[in-house]
Amino acid sequence: MTQKISLSVIAVLLSFVGFAQQVDYELYTMDNGLDVILHQDNSAPVVTVGVMYHVGAKDEVEGRTGFAHFFEHLLFEGTENIERGEWFDIVSANGGQNNANTTFDRTYYYETFPSNNLELGLWMESERMFHPVINKIGVDTQNEVVKEEKRTRVDNAPYGKIIYSTGINPYLFEKHPYKGSVIGTMADLDAAELDEFLDFFDKFYGPNNATLVIAGDIDLEETKVLANKYFSEIPKGPEVERVKIEEDPIEETIVATEYDDNIQIPAKIFVYRTPGMGERDTYVLDMISSILTDGKSSRMYKRLVDDEKIALQVLALNRTQEDYGTYVMGGLAMGDTDLSEIAASVDDEIEKLKAELISEREYEKLQNKFENRYVSSNSSIQGIASSLATYHVLFDDVDLINKEIEIYRSITREEIKEVANKYLNASSRLDLDYLPTPNDQ
Known part of the structure; x- marks a missing residue:
């Protein structure tokens, strides 16, 4: 039987299995x-x-x-x-x-x-x-x-x-x-x-x-x-035609307001259109998003939540896709805080990143975080299977499962500053007020 x-x-068995790099x-x-x-x-x-x-x-x-x-x-x-x-x-x-x-x-x-x-x-x-x-x-x-x-x-x-x-x-x-x-x-x-x-x-x-x-x-x-x-006996299907559609650059701030019936706390949201998967700038932007908004040790959390107490939480969604990505950042307002205060503090942190190199200590911490993320993503058979398929289908390079960490390791502090200046500009973003739906609507 x-x-x-x-x-x-x-x-349980897998939890005791070490991950080979x-x-x-x-x-x-x-x-x-x-x-x-x-x-x-x-x-x-x-x-x-x-x-x-x-x-x-x-x-x-x-x-x-x-x-x-x-x-x-x-x-x-x-x-x-x-x-x-x-x-x-x-x-x-x-x-x-x-x-x-x-x-x-x-x-x-x-x-x-x-x-x-x-x-x-x-x-x-x-x-x-x-x-x-x-x-x-x-x-x-x-x-x-x-x-x-x-x-x-x-x-x-x-x-x-x-x-x-x-x-x-x-x-x-x-x-x-x-x-x-x-x-x-x-x-x-x-x-x-x-x-x-x-x-x-x-x-x-x-x-x-x-x-x-x-x-x-x-x-x-x-x-x-x-x-x-x-x-092997499954018949081949028609060839799928891929049409590359390119967007025009965003050259002035897009100002918008969205309402949500399900919230009571307003949020200020900035969104940037970013490059597609596989481009080196995308990897640098991953690191930038980590510096600014990834967790309680990030710059925006420490400033807006811990120090100034103008936000209950900071938001960060870094979506990398095949053709283009989007980087969403922002904060949920604390009490009666005006959303313009959140916007001003976020912009100040962005400008600091664009003007000054991150410290050696912050850089080392950043590298450790990405090393841990890499190991975690490939620490299970399910994770490895998904990574192998993704790297092949969307990147056309299966070996990125082994090489991608080297890309992150090669990113310099100077490159982080350069890419922040290239993409994180007020004139090329969505400036969104995300508000509770008014009672009269």
């Missing part, structure tokens, strides 16, 4: 265009099988937003060989866990199993790619699920327009699909016909637009045989 090992036990992997491509990444780590009996499709909200057409995120839900409905509603039961009955997530740029599905269920994970993901059942009952069911998610996580969430960018991106992007939101609009989903969902799947869910990642307690040669068994 085959023994099943629960993931709770495996998690070098992540070894093998990358190859099947004849149908499916890229496959293998990572062997036999330190614990666990394996993650994931598939990342290079399709996200930016690939949708006007009037049909939300399709990419909708498919994240729809493709758990069932397949020709997995009955509707049985997907999660199969995973849990075999000691596993699974999930999926969608961004503007990609959609990722994965299962983590005890390693003796590797073949099960491969079969399930091949079923999702080759034999999904996309019908009216599934579309109608998931339509209601997505509506509830939108109500809970976006519409009724405090500061939801900031967290999910629906109150930010329309100001920063005029041409690019980033001006929308990942979850889309319910009106677009309601208006879509079944044939449109089928067409979306056919266009984007072919093996040549996907990367299969298998990480954990595997034998490389045996795993290649199994991957070939379940995926």
Whole structure:
């Protein structure tokens, strides 16, 4: 009888496994265009099988937003060989866990199993790619699920327009699909016909637009045989055309006000449009965001919250995406503090960063923080699998999993000052007052 090992036990085992800085992997491509990444780590009996499709909200057409995120839900409905509603039961009955997530740029599905269920994970993901059942009952069911998610996580969430960018991106992007939101609009989903969902799947869910990642307690040669068994016969899909859409520079301050029914504390928000993934300036901006707004030791927290006591909390959301990123910073007003006071203090801290090199001590602390972040992101098999797929699909460089920390290590204090002057300018940002909805509205 085959023994099943629960993931709770495996998690305990993994907590005692040290992380080797070098992540070894093998990358190859099947004849149908499916890229496959293998990572062997036999330190614990666990394996993650994931598939990342290079399709996200930016690939949708006007009037049909939300399709990419909708498919994240729809493709758990069932397949020709997995009955509707049985997907999660199969995973849990075999000691596993699974999930999926969608961004503007990609959609990722994965299962983590005890390693003796590797073949099960491969079969399930091949079923999702080759034999999904996309019908009216599934579309109608998931339509209601997505509506509830939108109500809970976006519409009724405090500061939801900031967290999910629906109150930010329309100001920063005029041409690019980033001006929308990942979850889309319910009106677009309601208006879509079944044939449109089928067409979306056919266009984007072919093996040549996907990367299969298998990480954990595997034998490389045996795993290649199994991957070939379940995926090699899936027909190649149409080539996905990528259209690069460039935004015009922001040359004067965008001043705006947004209201939120779910808050009582106003916030001052500054948002900057930043470069896309892989550009060196993006890495420098990661460090800048850490200096200014990352945690209680950051400059803005110490000044606005601890010293001046004009803010209850500082906000920081550094979103890096394939084509462009956004850096959101700001503060929640303390008591009757005028938002202009928060703006003045934030601007003063920005100007200090632009005028003076950070200290050697602050620089050393910053490097340690990024070293720890790097180790943490690759300290589990799930994390490694996700990183390998992401670096391949969005950066076209799997080896960044090993090289990226060297990029951060190479960033100088002078470079931090230079990039702050390049991007953190009042004339090229959104200046947003985020307010409770007045009682008369």
